[in-house]
Amino acid sequence: MIDELNNPVWSALITGNRTLATGGQHAKAFHAGISPFVAVEQNSREHYQLLTQVATGEGPVAVFTTDKDLDPSPWEISSRIDGYQMMFEGETPQSPSGLSISKLTEEHVPAMLELTRISPPGPFMEGTIRFGGYEGIFDGQQLVAMAGHRFHSGHHVEISAVCTHPDYTGRGYARALIQNQIIQIRASGNVPYLHVRSDNVRAYQIYQNMGFVTRTEMIIYILKK
Template sequence: MKKTELKKLENPVWYSLCETHSKYVIDYNGVKFYNPTICPFGAFINESDTAKALNEYVKLSDKFFLVSENKTPAIETDFVKLDKKIEGCQMVLDSLIESEITEEIIPLTEDYIDEIYNLVWLVMPGYYRKRTFDMGKYFGIFKDGKLVSITGQRMQTDSFIEVSAVVTHPDYTRRGLAKQLTIHTTKEIIKAGKTPILHTTKGNPAIKLYEKLGYNITRDMNWWYYHKK
């Protein structure tokens, strides 16, 4: 990747809102947020700018995140409270390590928005919105007549697309469904001529799976979680 493309990975939410997802941006004097109906994420360049922006965005969303590699956002505690800092990491595909796909993987249309939402909130509650579906393509595996495993695409720029919402219903884990969906989604991103990336929490057991597929940890990526006071 070129230096300019690598730079975007340092601040993926910011550059997504500058490029592919610019139609979803709410900008408070240089602090950029997604429209909260799409995704409760924001990003910044200068941490000193965030306090007033947080006070404004909390009027639209009671709970939300700022995402940053290593900067600590400023905050005014009259209106907004920091709930927690989630220590995460960014992973970028080096070279995809092929593995057999045996399941039928279905592109998910608008008809499945409710099922996607319910599955994500069952497995990873807290961040997903129904219109997060609009951020990229989603794929799923069905068993026993129901959607049991999905992957999706979230943050996007001209040079990368993020693999996200890798979830499987608890009754259908340990069958390799998430692995096959991650491979499929990764291939779709490569077909689009972009670099696949993903984010996860530090220490997540899924990191080993992603590494076996060819992803490498590149940097910290922290998620500052706020709520209305």
């Protein structure tokens, strides 16, 4: 059901990413070191209170929601990121040619962390690779571009961690990696989707040109206790 994307992190935590989840019936989070994203079944005071018992760390957490006037009490909103949720509705692309795309494994985590430090795609931690599907392009021993999966929200799989080293932009690496992700997700019988910041106009236009269609506005709230 497409409604599962209205609360994509919750959907992921109870379906495709449930093995990475901790929490109870109404509030959940990813295991420590995987992702700072958390979710509640409903945006209610009761469920956000339960979330305080699930997200026990001292650091901030992040929530995806379509609610433009969120009240997450007893949490406080420290910042918000406005964006769009986009679904892929184009033709399945051909496998990229002329590029060597490598599967990324645990041994590549230091290189992945270094790339995301230089070109941040969003939260990326040592355990993030456990979402799966990560691929990259190398120049010698240096990882210069990558992309992977993140939220497995029912029958929808999010493409995430798309980033390119600043010295290697303009070569079509990100597009090729996204195309490869689309091929794999569709081959598994799922629907590719992604999130993009509303102020990242260039990326938004690229995704549109590739066949992604805006489904809804989506907001990320950064919450603190």
